[in-house]
Amino acid sequence: MNGYLNKIIPFSSVDGPGNRTAIFLQGCNFDCIYCHNPETINHCINCSFCVKACPVDALTINRENRQIVFNSNCCIECDACTKTCHRNSTPKYKVATADEIIKEIENYRPFIQGITVSGGECTLQAEFLIELFTKAKEIGLTCFIDTNGSTDLSQQEKLMNLCDGVMLDVKVWDKERHKKYIKADNEMVLKNLDYLVDCGKLYEVRTVVVPELFNNEETVTNVAHKIKNSTARYKLIKYRHLGVRENNLNLTTPTDHDMNHLERLAHEVGCFNTIIV
Amino acid sequence: MTGVEQIVKDKTLTFEQKVVALARYAENSVEVLNISEDTQALREAGIICDLFEGNVPYRPRYILPNYEKFMKEGCKFLQLDPPTNIWEATNYLLIFYKHVPSITTMPVYIGNIDYLLEPFIEDEEEAKLAIRLFFTQLDRTITDSFCHANLGPKATRAAKIILEVERELENAIPNLTLKYNEETPDDLAIEAIKTALATAKPSFANHNMFTEDLGEYGIASCYNGLHAGGGAHTLVRMRLSKLAETATSIDDFFNHKLPHAMTCMADYINERIRYIVEESTFFETNFLVTEGFISKDRFTSMFGLVGLAECVNTLLKAEKLEDKFGHSQIADDLGVRIMETMEAFIHQFESKHCKVTNERLLLHAQVGIGDDINTSPGARIPIGEEPELWKHLKQTARFHKYFPSGTGDIFPFELNAVNNPEFILNIIQGAFKEGMRYFSLYSSDADVIRITGYLVKRSEIAKLDQGIATLQDTVVLGQGQVRNGKVYERKVR
Ligand code: SF4
Ligand code: SF4
Numbered sequence: 001m002n003g004y005l006n007k008i009i010p011f012s013s014v015d016g017p018g019n020r021t022a023i024f025l026q027g028c029n030f031d032c033i034y035c036h037n038p039e040t041i042n043h044c045i046n047c048s049f050c051v052k053a054c055p056v057d058a059l060t061i062n063r064e065n066r067q068i069v070f071n072s073n074c075c076i077e078c079d080a081c082t083k084t085c086h087r088n089s090t091p092k093y094k095v096a097t098a099d100e101i102i103k104e105i106e107n108y109r110p111f112i113q114g115i116t117v118s119g120g121e122c123t124l125q126a127e128f129l130i131e132l133f134t135k136a137k138e139i140g141l142t143c144f145i146d147t148n149g150s151t152d153l154s155q156q157e158k159l160m161n162l163c164d165g166v167m168l169d170v171k172v173w174d175k176e177r178h179k180k181y182i183k184a185d186n187e188m189v190l191k192n193l194d195y196l197v198d199c200g201k202l203y204e205v206r207t208v209v210v211p212e213l214f215n216n217e218e219t220v221t222n223v224a225h226k227i228k229n230s231t232a233r234y235k236l237i238k239y240r241h242l243g244v245r246e247n248n249l250n251l252t253t254p255t256d257h258d259m260n261h262l263e264r265l266a267h268e269v270g271c272f273n274t275i276i277v
Numbered sequence: 278m279t280g281v282e283q284i285v286k287d288k289t290l291t292f293e294q295k296v297v298a299l300a301r302y303a304e305n306s307v308e309v310l311n312i313s314e315d316t317q318a319l320r321e322a323g324i325i326c327d328l329f330e331g332n333v334p335y336r337p338r339y340i341l342p343n344y345e346k347f348m349k350e351g352c353k354f355l356q357l358d359p360p361t362n363i364w365e366a367t368n369y370l371l372i373f374y375k376h377v378p379s380i381t382t383m384p385v386y387i388g389n390i391d392y393l394l395e396p397f398i399e400d401e402e403e404a405k406l407a408i409r410l411f412f413t414q415l416d417r418t419i420t421d422s423f424c425h426a427n428l429g430p431k432a433t434r435a436a437k438i439i440l441e442v443e444r445e446l447e448n449a450i451p452n453l454t455l456k457y458n459e460e461t462p463d464d465l466a467i468e469a470i471k472t473a474l475a476t477a478k479p480s481f482a483n484h485n486m487f488t489e490d491l492g493e494y495g496i497a498s499c500y501n502g503l504h505a506g507g508g509a510h511t512l513v514r515m516r517l518s519k520l521a522e523t524a525t526s527i528d529d530f531f532n533h534k535l536p537h538a539m540t541c542m543a544d545y546i547n548e549r550i551r552y553i554v555e556e557s558t559f560f561e562t563n564f565l566v567t568e569g570f571i572s573k574d575r576f577t578s579m580f581g582l583v584g585l586a587e588c589v590n591t592l593l594k595a596e597k598l599e600d601k602f603g604h605s606q607i608a609d610d611l612g613v614r615i616m617e618t619m620e621a622f623i624h625q626f627e628s629k630h631c632k633v634t635n636e637r638l639l640l641h642a643q644v645g646i647g648d649d650i651n652t653s654p655g656a657r658i659p660i661g662e663e664p665e666l667w668k669h670l671k672q673t674a675r676f677h678k679y680f681p682s683g684t685g686d687i688f689p690f691e692l693n694a695v696n697n698p699e700f701i702l703n704i705i706q707g708a709f710k711e712g713m714r715y716f717s718l719y720s721s722d723a724d725v726i727r728i729t730g731y732l733v734k735r736s737e738i739a740k741l742d743q744g745i746a747t748l749q750d751t752v753v754l755g756q757g758q759v760r761n762g763k764v765y766e767r768k769v770r
Contacts, residue, residue, distance in 0.1 A: 010667050011704065011770075013694050019703035108667050111707030113699075275696060 003101070003128040005094040006040045006120060010108045014277070015116035016144040016165060016203060021108050023101065023132075026093045028121040030148050031183040032171065034210055034251060036243040039082035039090040040120040044068065050081035050091050059091050070094075088245075098132040102139070114142030114164065123151040126159050133162035144203065149189035153196065165203030166196050173219040181213055193226055202232040209254045209262060210239040216254075220262045224271035233273045236262055289746050289753070293420065297382055304331040309556075310548050316541040324520050325542045327513045327549070328581075328646065329380070334511065334549050335557040336378040339579075341495045342570040343506040344388035347373055348396075354564035363397040363404050367411035374419065377565070383421040386497035386508070387451060390426040391436035398434050408435075409442045416448035420748050422731035423498040425452040430484045432465040440465075440479075444472045449725050449732040453479035454496040456487070457709070463702065470698040470718070477719035477727045480685065483677075483709045490681035499644050499731055500715050501683040504633050507575025509682070511549040514643040515542055517615070518584030518652045521591040527611075530592055535618060543626045546578050546638060554630045577631040579682045580623055581643035584652035585612055586659050603658035603672055612656065616640075616679045642676075642684030644731075647757015655684050663768040670708045677714035685715035689769045692722045721769040728755045728764055 004026040012022040028041045035041065046067050051059045058075040059068055068091040075092070082090050105115065115136050117129060122145060133143040146167040147153075153160060170189060172178050178186035196202035205223050209216045224234060238254050259276045266274050284290065284298045309332065312320075319325040330338060348366065351358040355373060360366040370393070377384035398404040415424065428436045436455075443453065455461070455469045461484075469479050480500065487494050493505045503509050520538055524530035554560055554573070565571045586602040589612045595601045602608040620640060628638050642655020653659045656676040663669055666688070673686050694701055705716050717727050724734050733755030737747045741756050758764050 010665065011700075013697045013700035018697070018699040019701075019707075110710045111667060111670065111704050113703055277693065277696065 001128055001131055002095050002097055003125055003132065004043060005096050005101070006037075006090065007092070008101070008104060011111065012116065015118060015146060016114070016167065017142075018113035019111055020114050020116045020144065021105050021112050023115055023117045023122075025117060025120045025122045025125055025128075026090070027124055028119055028148070029124060029150050029184065030121065031088075033181045033213070033247060033249070034208065034239055034244055035088075036240075038088045038243075038245050039085065041088035044085075044089040044091055044093055045087060047087070049086065050084045053080040053084040055080060098128065098135050101132060102135045105136070105141070106139070109139065109141070112141065114144060116144040116146055116167070118146035119148075121148050121150060123147050123153070123156070123159075126151070126156055130159050130162060133159070137162060147192075149186075149192040150184060152188060153192050160199065160201065163201060166201050167204045167206060168193060168196060168202060169206050169208075170219060170223050171208065172214040173222045174215060177214055193223070197227060197230045197232070200230070202227065202230055204233045204235050206235045206237055208237045208239050209259065210251055211254050211258060212249060212251050216258075216262055217265060220265050221269055224266035224269045224274075228269060228271040231273075233275060234266055234271055236266075236274065236276050238277065289741060289744060291420075291746050291748065294746075300382075301329070301331055304333050304335075307332060309333050310552060312545060312548065313541065315537070316545050319538055319541050320545075322519065322523075324516050324523075324538060325513060325545060326516060326646075327511070327545075328643070330511060330513075330549070331380065333557075334553045336380070336559055336563075337508050337510045337553060337576060338380050338512055339385050339497050339501055339503055339509040340377055340379060340565065340571060341386040341497055341503055341505050341508045342373075342377055342388075342565055344370070344373070344393055344570075346506075346570060348393055352564070352570075353568060360397065363394065363399070363407040366394055366397045367407050371411065371414055371418075374415075378559075378563070379423070381421045381423060383419045383424055385423045385425060385501075386495050386503075387415070387419075387424060387426045389428065389456075389495065391428045391433045391439055393435075394439075395433040395435040398438070401434065401438065404435070405438050405442060408438050409446070412439070412442055412446060412448065412451075416446070416450040417748070419450055422449050422452060422733060424450055425454065425495075425497050425499075427454050427456060427482075427496050428469070428479060429456040429465065430458045430461045432462050436465060437468060440468045440472045443478065444475045447476045447723075447725055449734050449737075452499070452732055454482050454500070454715075455479040456484040456496075457481045457705070458484040460484075463699075466702050466705075467698045470701045471695065473718050474690065474692065474695050474698070474720040475723060477717075477723060477725045477732050480715060480717040480727075481705050481709075483714045483716075486677075486709075486712075486714050487681075496683075496715075499683070500685040500717075501579070501641065502681060502714075504575045504577065506571055507577070507633055508571065509639075510553050510576055510578045510630070511546055512579040512581050512641060512643065513542055513546050513549070514581030514583055514641075515539070516584050516649070516652055517582055518587035518591065521588040524592065527592050531614075531618060535615070536622070539619065539622045539626075543580065543622075543628070543638065546580065547628050550578055550628065550630045573630075574632040577634040577682070578628060578638050579641040580619075580638040581641040582619065582656075583643045583645050583649065583654060585615060585656040585676075586653045587651055588615065598662060601662060603662055603664055603669070609672060609675065613675060616656070616676060620679055639682035640680050641682040642680045645758070647754050655680070657686055660763045660767050666704070666770050670704070670713065671711055674708065674711035674713045677712055680714065683715065685717055686713070687717040687719070687727050687767065689719050689721045689726075689767050691769055692720045694720070694770075726764070728758045731755075 006024040006026045009022040015022045142164040374384045524534045589602040644654040737752045
């Protein structure tokens, strides 16, 4: 079966334990105002708008099926295409089978512990993940999921049996703010938080700290309280401007002082496994 | 101004450095070796180079004393009984080091220091203090980054303390290597990586590979694998990049230029060995030999090479990146062919005083010197042309097997790798599985960085740039490499 792929990063130090190949899938059901890789949100509709923007002719149109053809050999990674795209997509996405991905991973295999699938939102392609994980396990790799928590993981028994750990984003605790800035409800996210703590598969919770938008203290305290008795780590991520779409909010990066304060709050409720990045 | 006066009046040299420079000046004022005209021509062309060993070899270049014996039996010449506690152990070792010769006058190997100190660790607090003083004294008095200590492969309390202390001190000296294999527990390896991110050491040595090639070994100087209780008389190197420029074609290179240069260089190495062993009296008189800390029979010599990458690129006239060494299969295969040719030569060339290696020399990937321009260390891919890490590691691994007496690659990582040291450990484990022999890392933000094999502080290079004398003699070498070897431009992972 096919997966819709944004890109593969052969070696990643920030996507779970040890060195992992990170596989980013295309397509997301959230629309975070501060999204750091907005080009992963939607599937490409082949409107060909971006083709003209490419300065090196890495993009062409297949005359027969009107699909965009991306030639990675000439791409200079200037990002002009993704900046031009009005749909938060990329012409550089790939359609690949699990076997094709495994074949690529074979190159990196001596050096990695496993793979982590991320997005976009990877659980939207759960069937594909099941196939990919089954094959990855056969060659001795551990399999991690990085998710926004929008799909009910407790109903994904097959996937969860294959999955060794989950990184869950909890963006904001407050429902209304979640709706406003993430463009979705967070009920399922919090349900998944409980479920993952209970089943012992929660590897890490991630919160991007955005001072202007959220009550970060509330989020951190609540999450810390939930995970304090699990083995999960709490990663507090500074909002950074890099890659974010233009908006009029003028969001600022939190100071070290802000971050240390939040970390202390987590410690106060008994969650000591924290990290600031 | 005479050369002597030039040395005396040089404002960037410390007193100690002047004494050494004057001794070298005196040594180089006479010619005692029989050097053929052809060899001399290659030396003058910069193709064969003895790396400042001097004209009158009077001590082996690399000496790896059997410090275990010293700790057990003491030393008559130095009037020292075996140490009985951590203070005596560290103090006696420092005394001993002072008397281990090399071409810089300072010891290039100071032992598997964790194993040496472990029996004396009773109270860990006290041991930490002793070890901290010991390492501080090493840094301030052995003012040369070629001084190298080894750790592992097994875990000890001493190794943990040493790694902790080194992380706190952030000194350039000594160089450190962790001998790594499946016996090394992860937590020790992780500690080592954390220390390396703070202060560019230890490097990781593929212990199984070295043991298979050499038996009991130590890592000395930059990354030189040599026999413990022995060492290397000499290291002479061939600058392949320059040799390739003299060849009219690939055939000419393989049929004439390379064999001729190899024969000249190997003869020259033998002549240097002959002088040390048969004329200099070192092996008859030095206490290290007479008391059995080293043995003549455990010495060999090193046939070095630099600039394999540029050699291949010149022979292929490769100009585009995709045609060059490290990127093209054809270029890499040519590199392998050169190595196979050199290895075959070494295997048939006799060197009678190299008993421990069956009267053969050992190949060595020499790291280069400050004034090498357009010449990458050993078989490394040039800085600025590094491929993606996984490709880089696989490419490099193809070449490490040819160099039992040392080779290595260096990878700077972003500081945030400190949050996940296992990430680097997995990479090292994979690299060793693929056949890499030696792996060095540092953090792109640290003051101490690895130049080509040795360590220097960026802040010390900056001082020297301003014409201020610096404590360590290797700072000037680092300065040269930064200017000519693009050390600051290495690809950060
Ligand atoms: S990436 Fe965007 S602009 Fe380009 S074809 Fe797809 S939808 Fe259109
Ligand atoms: S990133 Fe690549 S494909 Fe996109 S516009 Fe730039 S060169 Fe063209």
